[in-house]
Amino acid sequence: MNTGKESTIKWPDLGDPERLEQIIDIIEKEGKIDRDLIRPDATLETLGFESIDVVLILMGIEDKFDVYLPMDDDLAAATNLAEFVAAVGEAAKAESLDAQVAGK
């Protein structure tokens, strides 16, 4: 994993290292980008992601973790991959789908 050695921005702690790897796998596959470019400080803009790429990545994460990811403040505000992974990783680990749907 490339941890972005020239930047102070780190990947978020998702509690489970495997979950981060799984999310990066999905970003690579659905975003159709070189894995070396998937760094925590990489911005969605510099990666050339368009909204459709983000949608495909989110779909991949939903299917992998069986969750629904609404566009909330954190996800909407994410500008780099660290923030993006933090936003989706939080949702992916926090709630099972049933708990999510049952409402809070």
Add this chain to the structure above:
Amino acid sequence: MMKVGITGMGAVSAAGIGVAPLWQHVRDGVCAVRPLDMPRGESLRVRIAASVPDFTPEQHLSKSQLMFCDRYAQFACVAAAEAVTQAGLDGVELGGPRTAVIIGTGSGGLNTMDEGSYLFYRGERSHHPMSIPRQIPSTGAASVSMAYGITGPCFSIASACSTASQAVGLGLQMIRAGIVDRVIAGGSEAPLTPVSMRGWELLRVLTPDHCRPFSKGRRGMVVGEGAGVFVLESEDAMAARGAKPLAWLAGYGTTSDARDMIQPDVTGASVAMETALADAGLSPEDIGYINAHGTATVRNDINETAAIRHVFGDYADRLPVSSSKAVIGHALGAAGGLELAVTVMAMRESTVPPQINFLEPDPECNLCLPLDGPEQKEMRAAMSNSFAFGGINACLVVTKTD
């Protein structure tokens, strides 16, 4: 310029059948969102909707109408009947070439298409014989024209979530232009099919739990359904039969962002509001309440707040704004109709409906939100906003009758 009045209103919504339950729910802040259980919808991740409860079409429609009308067109017929009854128009006055029907829909007969596709692809031949007319987006309008013998212009408008507001606005313009004397105008929608709901999930604009317009922590909208339909009449036509309007339909503004299919735009929304105000001959301070588009998506609510701030300036600090979508969901092509009915009722009853489901303020949605229940307020004019995918914006202004 010929003044145009609203003489009748009709609604079908998650609150039930009629403007009365719609207004009661919105005024009292009673959320009408309910669990969504659809056959073949087991894999859906979002399981709530603002569906119309206990709707039995056989109670409202003739055998012929039932044959040709998809659920969306059924809603249109029921809402139109309420509006016509309230307007006090008998068939003779309403029928003929001087009346138009403009009832839009975002998607037309989705239930018919869904059912037909499912059966056909399963290899079954028991397709509804009238599936084509049932799925056509103008069948709602055509059914209403047939019900009352209306032989003037009859068509549907499809502009996603601005559909009903554009239909009403165009009706206003047609009467002013002298093309017709009366218009039955509005929108209807029945979008609750499993495939459609999956599509909404993928757009990522749905909340899995509560619709919280303008609140911190909002996560999106709830899909709704229903119809909002109005009888619009010229001042002369009303005078000729001694009718009094419920409200004047005073202004309409519509714009296209011409930018992005999904992301909203402050300028497009602002200019729609400014155009509607200018059309009504009003200044911003004349507006006493805005029924917002307020979908509770992160982006819409920020954008709409910025647009309201741009148009109303510091007056927005004390101009009450609320979104009825927390109560009746987002009824898409019907939304602008249902919300115009709410806007008219708010003005007539001098009552600002509350903003429910609010958690805490979002600095980017710094509007004057009525959070403590309905508020008494005299107003001489009110505004209803609709902003649609495709960047299509529509804004209506109503003014009080004497």
